[in-house]
Amino acid sequence: MDRLAGELRFYLNRVNEKLWVKPFAACVLSIGGALLAQLANGTGLGGYVPDVSGESVETLLSIMASSMLVIASLAVGSMVSAYASASNTASPRAFPLVVADDISQFALSAFIGTFIYSLVGLIAVKNSDYDAGGHFVMFILTILVFGIVIFTFVTWIDRIARLGRLGMIMGKVAAATAVALDTRKRAPHLGGVPPRDEAAGRAVFTSRVGYLQHIDIRGLQELAEAVDGRITVAALPGTCITPDIPLAYLHNDANNGDGWDPDEVVQQFQIGRARTFDEDPRYGFVVLSQIACRALSPAINDPGTAIDVIVESQALLTRWQEPLSEDSAPDKACCRVMVPALDVRDLFDDAFTGISRDGAGFIEVGTRLQKALRSLRACGDSETQAAAAHHARRSIGLSQEASLTDDDRAHLRAIFEQGK
Structure with a gap:
């Protein structure tokens, strides 16, 4: 069911x-x-x-x-x-x-x-x-x-x-991203289990090119049970799939990979022409970042929108740190399907890489970005702190090469030093 x-x-x-x-x-x-x-x-x-x-x-x-x-x-x-x-x-x-x-x-x-x-x-x-x-x-x-x-x-x-209107569109993107984050937080391995430290099994490829939209974990579990094997998922939703990128690795204790039908395994991976928000939290951060980068272009020159995007991204990343409620316990995992968890560093890369690059010449954008990253360093776990510190240093480095005054650069560095 x-x-x-x-x-x-x-x-x-x-x-x-x-x-x-x-x-x-x-x-x-x-x-x-x-x-x-x-x-x-x-x-x-x-x-x-x-x-x-x-x-x-x-x-x-x-x-x-x-x-x-x-x-x-x-x-x-x-x-x-x-x-x-x-x-x-x-x-x-x-x-x-x-x-x-x-x-x-x-x-x-x-x-x-x-x-x-x-x-x-x-x-x-x-x-x-x-x-x-x-x-x-x-x-x-x-x-x-x-x-x-x-x-x-x-x-x-x-x-x-x-x-x-831009505000409503940003709100819709943020809401869709929040839903995807909550779903992934309840099932960090998409209903599977964490990967094991074992030798790579038989790789499964597809000739299709497109974005991975959905993985039928239950279907993979049934295939693994049929041959008494295990499956390690190699690509998460949102990955651009090409013929050289493996979808999964097949494991079998008796004879590594024998007894599997690779075509049936591939059928459990839904590949489409575009990314979707449902199971791909990173896509929401990508779209928010693109909205900010467009606003920072010389043709539009709207740093206020970029600041709004930074605030939305900070709120989403803070939401990612919140613990699950008791009524949001994860469902029973599929023990034969191993799926890697979402890396918080990827979320930070999607959210802030473009903004720190295109907003390096705007002191108001740099200030808001440094304050957001300082806050995430203060309230996040160790991985979040490391990712926030990395992007704060990167933003400082970009600001040194931007057309800012020495006072502006000193102001940004002072905010950065406060977060240490």
Whole structure:
């Protein structure tokens, strides 16, 4: 069940990024509503409800059909503008998060779905022999759909005004990264166990090129149990896979690697064209860093955004240090699948390497970065302290070569010395 739930969650997240899913569901529900009204015929419902004429239902449906087509076109135009703004002002890598915005997707789906419902309803009313009960059911469904559209439109106006804004995009990236960090903290080895100190087994490669998005640990466990062997995962989600990079190493106590089907092992690794946020916490830090680096470019010259990114990254890395709550205990591990843990040094590299390079000439960015790293050195574990100290020294070194005054360089070094 755990394996099925994990697989289902991964694929549902991919489906949630598609805009056609909810309108398709609205089409199915519209047909269901027309059939429900047909079922009301001959039940005697018409003798207990107000008399609603077919002409009034047709008029309402016609008004909705004509107006919803215009509103849906307006919604599509507004969302396309928001998507373009997200790519131009933040990072194209944040685009999937903007597309997957629940409120905007629901609004667009509601408008298109209402248009579909209106067409289906008009066809049903004009071509079906509805009695008073059927007309009443169609009338109630139409009023209900109309109310949902009005509420959705009012809510969506506020949302679309902020959808493509840089602050909201940064918030979405930070939220997705926080979820990925919490998931990895609950399962530091993705549901497996730490690697052993043993000789490398038989390497498994794939001819595909792309980014590793998901690993079916339960599937690997079943394959290992079938041959009484073990598997060491060599690539974590987010790794760029090429034919020369091993996915895993196969171990067997009797005859190292014999009895395995490498093709079945490869099938447990989901490889795609782009990285995803679900199981790849490093990707969130990469996207945040790219947003900051774009803001620090000479064409934009917005150090304030870089400072905001530093604060977000500091908050995420601090969150990574927090202990697990009692109700977040990890699930039972797959003892035959060995997976390396996430290296905190990689998180620091993804978060601060680009910012310290591109922000070396901004005293305000350097100051905020040194203070953030000083704080992480003070409250983190030994690995976090070492990573923070490394990037603090690197930032100081870059500032020596930047166009800063001697007083600015002395100021940054003073902050660095305070953290020792």
